[in-house]
Amino acid sequence: MTEKPLLKIDNLKQYFPIKGGFLGRTVNHVKAVDDISFAIGKGETVSVVGESGCGKSTTGRAILRLDEPTAGKVEFEGKDVLGMSAKEMRRMRSEMQIIFQDPYASLNPRKTVRQTLNEAMEIQNVVPKKERNARIVELMETVGLQKHQIDRFPHEFSGGQRQRVGIARALSVNPKLIICDEAVSALDVSIQAQVLNLLKRLQREMGLTYLFIAHDLGVVRHISDRIIVMYLGKIVEMGETKSIFENPQHPYTKALLSAIPVPNPKKKAERIFLRGDVPSPIDPPTGCRFHTRCPFATDKCRTEVPLLEEKDEIYKDKHSVACHYALDIQQGKHKPKYNMTDVRKNLDEEGMDNKSKEKQLENA
C-alpha cells in the first residue's frame, strides 16, 4: 500500500430503520454494515467478499452516499466525503463512480448510448460541449464497442455490451475510484472474463482504483490485490489476496474458500460445511458474530467482540483477522468441537426420516 490511501473508511455504520406500529415509528434497525474500517491505496484493487446480505453492496453505496450512512467517516484523498454539502458532493462525484450488477436495469431504456454518455459528461461538465462527440466515440472504442452502435438503445445490446456501456458511463467523467458492485455477476462466464480483462486493462492505462464487490471467489482471486471478507456487517478478515487464499485464518474464510469448486474430479477437496443459517442482522449475535456457526466457539467468543488485528507476525501489515483464536487454531492448540468437514454427513443422518432408516437396516 502506498503512503497515503486514496479512500479511507473509519467506523462506517449503516443501519436501516424498520418502521412499524401505529405511527410508523422506528421499532428496530437492520444493522447492514456495523462499524467497519479499511483503506484503499491508489491503483489498488480491493475486493469485498461475503455471502448475500453481509453488507458488501451496502458498503459501496454508503461510500458514494447513495444511501446516507448512519455513522462513520469516509475520506477520499483526505477530504471528508460525508461532511460535504450537496454542491461539493455533486462535484466530488466525478472522482468516484459505480458500475452496477444488472446491466438490464442500470441503463435508462429510453436513452441512446450517446444520450447516456453525453448526459454524464454534461452533469459533471468534464468535456467542453464541442468535444463531447469525439470523446463519446473514444469511450466506445475504449470499452470495445463499435462506433456505429452509438445511437442505439439499451434494448438493442446484449448483456455484456450493456455492461460495457455502463463502464463507459462510469469512465466518461474521468473518475479515480470505481466501485464495481457485482459488476460481472450477471454475465456469462465467457463475457465475465472479457469484462474483467477490460477492467484490468483500464486500470493499467488510466491508473484506476477499484473497490470490487463480488461473491465469486474465482473472479476475486483473478482481479484483486487485497481482499476484505465480510460476515453479517463486519469485516472478519482482511489481507493480501495470496495470503488470504493460501492461509485463511478466520474459520469463516476457511469455510468460504473451501466452497470454491476444484476443477479436478479425482481430487477430493476437503469441504467445510457450516451449520445453520446466517443470523438476522436485526438482532446480531453478541460477541463474535460468527460464534453461532463456528465449531471453535467458546464462551469468550459469545461475549467479547474480536478486533480486526494482525495476529500472525509473518504477515505483518498484510493480513489481519478478527478472531480470538486465530493463532491457536493455526497452531493446532484450539480444536473444533465437531469435525467441520463431516457436518453435512451428520446433518443428513439427523434429517433422515424413519422409513429410509428402516430401509437401510433391512439392506444391512
Added chain:
Amino acid sequence: MVVASKERIRDTRPVNPRVKSFKDTFRRLKKNKSALVGFYVLAFFFVVSIFGAIDANYGLTGISSNATNLTAKLESPSAAHWFGTDHLGRDIFIRILHGMYITLGVGFAATFLAGLVGVPLGILAGYYGGWFDTIVMRLMDVLLAFPGILLALAIVSVLGGSTINVTIAIAIGAIPQFARIVRGSTLTTKKLEYVDAIRALGARDVKIIFQHILPNIMSPIIVNTTLFIATAILTAAGLSFLGLGVQPPTPEWGAMLNDGRNYMYQAGHITLFPGMMIVIVVLAFNLFGDGLRDALDPKMRK
C-alpha cells in the same frame, strides 16, 4: 446486390423505443375490437364536438340551441327535429350537438387539472418520502374517503354552480387517484439502478425526476387519464342533473336530463337522447381506456 445491402443498412437503423413502443401499443390496441370501437366513437365525437362548439358560438347553421318555440313543444322525433323537441320546443338534437363540447370539455379539463396537481404531488411524495410523503398521502386518504360525487357536490355548493366550478370540484376529487398511482410507480422506478447511476454522477433531483422517472411512468398516467375522463363526464352530468352544475339554459347533457324529468311519461325522448349520449361517451372512454391499459401492460407483451 447493391439494393440488398441498402436494405440491410435500413434494417439495422436504431429504433427509438418510444416510437417502437408506441407502434407496439397501437398494434395490440388494434387487435382489441372493443377498444377500437371506443376509439372510433371518441374520434367521431371529438370532431362533431368541435363543429358543435363553433356552431354554438358563431352560429354557422343559424339555429340556436336556446330558440324556444312553444307551438312545437314535446314533439316526437321527426325529419325536422331528429331527436324531437323539449318542453320549450327546443330542438334536442341541436342542443345535444351544441352541448357536446361542454360535456367533453369538462371531462378533459377536470382530468387535466387533477393530473396537473396529482402527478407532481405523487412524484414528489414517492421520490422524497419522509414527512412530505406522509402528509400528502394522508391528505389524499382524507379526500379519498368521500365518494367522488359527494365531494364534488359539497365543493360546488360552496363555490356555486358554473362550468368552471364543476370542473374544479371534479378535479379536486380526482387528485388522490393520480397521486396514488404516480407515487406507486415512482417508488418502483426510483429503486432501479439507472436512477442510482445518474445520482452517482451527481445529477440534480429535478433532472432525475423529469428525465429519468417521469418518462418511465407515463403508461399508468395515460391509462388513468383516459379512464378518469369517463368518470368526470358522469359526475359532471350528475351534478347538472341535480341542478348544482352547469346552469340552464346551457345545453349540458345532465341539465337536459333534469329538464326532461317532469315530462318523462308524456315524452320519454327528452330524457332518452341526452341519457343515451352520456352512456355512449362514457362507454367509449371506458372501452378505450381498458384496451389501452391492456396494450400498455408489459406483462401482455410477447
